[in-house]
Amino acid sequence: MDTLEKVIEIVAITCDVDKSEVTESSTVGDFPAWDSVGHLGILSKVEEAFDISFEPEEMMEIEDVKDIVDAVNNKLA
């Protein structure tokens, strides 16, 4: 499973929506559950899934699925 696929799965589970509804441009606020609590939940599950840890300044830049994927890929590079 590549990074995008895994991130989409995490967003879908956290926001209680179907995977098909989540795209690379899905962003904070697009789903009712993607509020601040949902955002934290998504980021902590991403950290766990890829065994990485984001710094606050990295987290602040994350607004959408693509940002999460880029941040993960940067960490893993």
Add this chain to the structure above:
Amino acid sequence: MTIEEQICQNAIRHPASIALITPEEQVTYAQLWERCLLAATNVRRKYGLQKGDRIILAASANIDFIYAYFGIHMAGGVCAPIDPDTNETRFELIKNSTKPVCTMGVLHKVAGTQTAPFSEVLTPCDKIDPYQTPDPEQIADILFTTGTTGAPKGVALNHKNLTAAALNINTFIKNTAEDVELLALPVSHSFGLGRVRCVLSKGGSLVLLGSFANMKKFFEQMERFHCTGFGMVPASWAYIKKMSGRKIGEFAGQLRYIEIGSSFMPIPDKELLCELLPDTRICMHYGLTEASRSAFMEFHSEHDYLNTAGKASPNVEVKIFDTEGNVLPTGAEGEVCVKGEHVTCSYWNETPERFAKDFYDGYFRTGDCGYLDAEGYIHLKSRIKEMINVGGKKVSPMEVEDILNTIPGIEDCACVAMPDPEGVMGELVKAFIVSKDGSLTDAAIIEALRPKLEAYKLPARIERIDAIPKTASGKVQRLKLK
């Protein structure tokens, strides 16, 4: 003077001043007033609203919501703002209780209910109804809290209550017409909606952000509109800190004030805010929907009292009573009770006799236990009511328990508050269950709860025990589970 009349005065004196800001537009006070009058006309004509009729508002920080909210008041109606994430059971209870002429906004978890979009209030009209001054004693809002049984309890606030609360808050925080406030709080709750009234009654500007979730946007808007203040709950600060570190400190020069909502906030968090914002009035309130912002404490000038809930707000009296309704002396522990024009005028659909039991000698009983020190600072000890405070949102343990008890395999259960290990939400729900069904997993329990409860009410931890501790009369002893 009602909040609406104060907005009218602002529109007359400073018609070109900016009242509302969104990424798409800036609305002056003159435009705000015109649109509220149009909204008042539309709610009368479209929904047949008459004096005292209710409209449920699935409230989001949408600019049209603001027009609808004030327009309904101006048409003599009563607003019942609810969270757009309200579940179906709760919505039905609120609907049956208020019998609204319509529901406006978007409900994410309620299927099959027709709601009107807020934008309908701006439908052009040939003739706008003239403004009629509302009766200060008339109910303006019904805010539904979570009662001890989990059933929604309607707190009625009349125009006089709302005006008094805004005056008390603005007096303490020292808000002015020059303020530009970034609104990221939910407007379905007392705190966020109160901020809207405070800023607009004072003639300031409100930047509608809607939530703290996108921190990049939060700081962008803060910079773009040169915001001078905002409101947050302790969970928001934990979030801001986690997501952006010390960045808020870069705005120390422009932030005149922050209002913080009442729930537990660790002292190191308060100290860090003081360090990052040395010249900002950081005002933490203590209050409840029934008695909004009954006490205040400012972090810098009252630094020695950071561990207290502050002192009575301007125009508010706080006393401690024993269970017999006698006033207790300084230092003695009892129920914190408050008196002032901001205190709720009634509970919706409750008899005056029942409502009177919520008062001791004209002082509203908060349900919180504490004492007053010699300086008049309130020291809170515990909650008499057993609500769980998840990031500022109240959860009744009984509401979660009632649904847990319907899951096959669960014989008994009890829910209590547990500290959030991440330190973000303050408290989380912890469920204790009694079950002999070894195949019943935690995940299956959560999945069974999910369709019936808002996400923040779901237990963060489930523990299995042999029996729920109870009194001889069968009452759950939740304190023994903590």
